[in-house]
Amino acid sequence: MSKYKCLSVCLIFSLIFSGFFAPAEAALPESQAAQRTVQDSVPLTLQDKLFFVEDIPEIVGTETAAAELYTRRLREEERSLNEIVFRDTSGVNTLYLYSFPVKYVENGEIKDKTLELETLERGGKTLYRSADNDVVTTFSDQISDGIHLQHGEISITLKPEPSVKNSALLKAETAFPAADRKSVAFLADQPVSGNVSLTYMGFSQELLIQERAGQNEFVSRIYTNGLELYQDDFGQLLLRGAGDDAAVAYVCDPVVFTADNRNNRLLTYTYETVVPNEEYILRLTLPADYLADESTVYPLSVNSGIEINTNGSIEDVTINSSAGSSGSSGSLYVGKRSSFGISRTLMKFPGLNLAPIESELLIISASVEIRDLLCESEAMTVNCHAFTGNTWSESSASWSSVSPNSYASSYTSRSVSYGSGNAAGDSQRYSFDITSIARGWKSGSYDKNKGILFKAANAVESGGTYINKTFASSNHSGYRPCLKLEYSSISPTVTFAAREITMTARNSRQLDYTVTPAGVGLISWVNSNSTALSLTQSGEVTAHLPGRYSVAIMLYYNGFYVSVDTCYITVLPQTSVPSGVYKIQNQYMGYYLTAKPNASVTLEYGLPVGRDGSQLWFVENCGNFCIIYSLGIYDRVTHGEKEMVFSTNLSGNMVQLYNETGNYKKWIITRGNLGECYISHYEVVNKGLQANGASSIPILSSVIQNTQDTEEIRWNLIPIEASSFNNYYGGSIEK
CATH class of the missing domain: 2.60.40.1080 (Immunoglobulin-like)
Structure with missing residues (x-):
């Protein structure tokens, strides 16, 4: 979902104060007071383990680095602002790929982003500003001054819309910065409070409703400085330059989380144009029946934001069988929904560069983690497949264009229900093992540009009951997908x-x-x-x-x-046979190797020596090997008077006669203790000559010679006097 990355302005915080005035003496809720005592420090035990603690980015954290036994940061392996790479004690590299930049460039130097706020004193007010980020958020201790966000030429200010009843400015005493300098709490009234905190591409807000306060509408005014605010077909609010198609920022879909995470709800903003491309009114309404529902357990946390759009390293989109798709939504859907039909999610990782990894075998593990937003208690299995359909993009993907039923048959799955996630620190995050898919991307058996597909089981998609799961997309202000890839740093x-x-x-x-x-x-x-x-x-x-x-x-x-x-x-062999003329007899059959005119070799009854030379063989001992010449056959057709030798082919699956210029003609002849001989090939691995049962065709088979061997592999080499074969051989071999 890189197309609409968010400029994270905490809308809700401006919205919070559109109808509330906080008394100066009001105390923080207990949960927020506790935040003020949090120490922004790393335990000494972790610092002892991590000698490079100053080089650990905040998005990974020292606890994770210690648990994973990382020994150093590999900045030279980080090929984009969206990547972090570590090496552990076993030489394994771990790459974290995020859908947004977690680093920025300042004066030519690449720095890690943090979510810390620095404090400034200006004109009697305390200002809070992004400390380490090129997306700069600034606001004061009086939230009525608004929240200002600056990134390059993009400038957006969000202010609460004061009601007629409560128009007084909030006082400085109502702002409470957390001890870790990562959020500021504001108190408008005891039943309603909230936090403003940074995100890596802007900032986020959390509206805390402690009890049924009776108010369900919150209004703010946004100043866009030349940007047009518009809404797509799925209710997503986007910001773009006048006359441009591409969004440069977007308003994140608001999500309400109940205290027990069992009745969460997605909401939608409405807006009014005051001055086109300059000023708009945003309105958020919480359904009254939802607030009054007994299953809505308080306190409620309403989260939203606005973030800068950036070219993402992770892109995702929901495709629906009975409706369109939106690549700009902050939510992803899997399952079956009324009015939408079957919903599946496509996700790919254009920022993932596998070129430096020499082989798919060096990829040790790969996983993608997604966050369940609504956390319904009803379980549903979600499968993750390698997608093999058509190439797609967030802006144009649809059910009809991507070939949605084209995906690998193998998959990994997770049962998604309330509390069944497994990621540390957040039980609603689900990690899917995509190791085999990542290896396929590297080997070429899968296409990385097509990514992965999340879908429900076939029984759900074809069933008559509507059930689905809602996950945070790469456009969400928090809870975005993340890819983790472990690969070997060496090629042993x-x-x-x-x-x-x-x-x-x-x-x-x-x-x-x-x-x-x-x-x-x-x-x-x-x-x-x-x-x-x-x-x-x-x-x-x-x-x-x-x-x-x-x-x-x-x-x-x-x-x-x-x-x-x-x-x-x-x-x-320790003992071989001397050069000479022999008849070669198999001990099992009693038959003799016989050369045939068609250059084949058979086993036949013995022939008188004086009849012809077809059963006469000249064995030439060449030292390490022997060559066996036929004394009855010449290759007169192709090689004139070339002599024919006993040979085989490369695979060793046949024996034949071939002229002496051929290959695979070398043999090892071993004389046994009882005078028997074993004939093994010198060039073809693990092959020896033997009779083939009752067949007249000798074969080569695996060499097996021990006390239990059979007569099929034993041969008698019977020497023949030179004068007895002189009539059958042309004489090129000396007598």
Whole structure:
């Protein structure tokens, strides 16, 4: 709702005194008197924990900073006036994103805003003025002088409209500044009093009605200095320059809170034009039946304000299936309402910059917090989804334009009812976990510019009962939404010192690796073949079976595996076979490897050596590996007289003959204790040659060799005298 951010003038306080005169000797109500004793200090225990206490902005507070174990403020990570970033003891960064600026620029220096009032003495009067803010509010101890707000060229003054009956000025004794210098209490009569306090974009007012006083109308006069006051279709009062469409300020929707928060009520101002673009009369009426209702528990607190409009880092709007929408309202609705139909809320975060975060895996948590305004006791579940419909804006979003039923199926939910909120200090604030959505924004699976959708359950939306919840929008003078994002300040990695190693069976060695930064995260291992290799948690590997295998190391950090590296291990046999010509027989079937004219390899009955060379193989021992040549097949078509070798493909899912220029032709042949041989691949991980049951086609499967192995993986290499195959081979291999 950035379009209409508010210029927070405490309207009600001007309104309060339109019909009351306070006697000088009147005492403060007990609740206000207590405010005067509040000490504006940080407990020593917190100061001890927070060595950077002077750099903690007021909007976050020292108690939160201590509870979250923040160690320093990261101003270099703050990319707008709406952001605050801290780092905690574990190296996690926390970003707070607000819908309004919480910092301002003065003489080229960025400063944190505070809500403190400074005191000045002028002309026999005490003036109260914003101490640390570029939105400056000024008022005196005589509220009849009015409340003045200045921001750049915007100048607004709000004054109470004196009644005929009570036209005397309020006296200085009726103003009571709080000890924390953040509010001033005014007393008009014992039944009615109030407070004026600052907001980050203006100021707010609270009208306190202690009992059924009989008055339900309050009037004030607003001087706009060239701004036009107008009202949109939903009753929101806005201020804009003459001839301009964009609002520069707005009057916040008044809300009445009962003492027990169980019968709160939204109200609407009416206004009259005295001088266009200069002077207007504002009127607030509390319904008489509401004031007399037994469920209206006193004292009542009526809150409102006027605030400067700013480009917000959070935007929100309610869309209604049977009515229009308003991006300027101070309230958001979810559920089903009479005359409006189904109500859903869209919210997005244009001020959120995820570019500095390297990966979605570094986002630890994300949550958005919204405040229930009316706090009805009847519970209703509110779901929060990633929105996947059309791109939208506050000024133009509508049910028909955004594709309202386009949202992610997964969601987080909260049951909203009186007293069921969970945020510290305010039981009516509700935090929704949007971690998976924020990660999706970073990875690209969701669109950050489309934001999130709040909706009621399908049973509520399709039911015949009207029930809804009302939340404060980013245009509310208080209780605005806030986004909290936690992300890792580091991108940990783990790497092997060597990614390719060769070792001999029955030997051990340490797999060295480096974690950067040192000492971060937890290490896990993945072994491609626990029979062939044994691996300790410290990274010592022992080779048992010849072949090619892999070991992966994974770094677990902040709930995710954030880095993986792989080491390929080639295990050589202690005893292999010498170069020579062999027939290769499977012990399980008794059949022999046979080269076929179509370059396939089968298992067949033994053929006489003198018949042809299809079952004769020349095994060339190259040291770490062997190459197996067919002595009966040439690749005459594509490579002339090139020799054909026994090989496989990259995935190791088949065996074949290919010319000697091809890849994946290297094998490890291991001689067992009983003379049997095991044939493993040298280049493809975890693959060995075996018979495939009763099939005539040999296959490659996972290497498994132990005392329980089967004859399917055992082979006999039967040497053949050189003179016996001379007729079948062209002679490029020496006899």
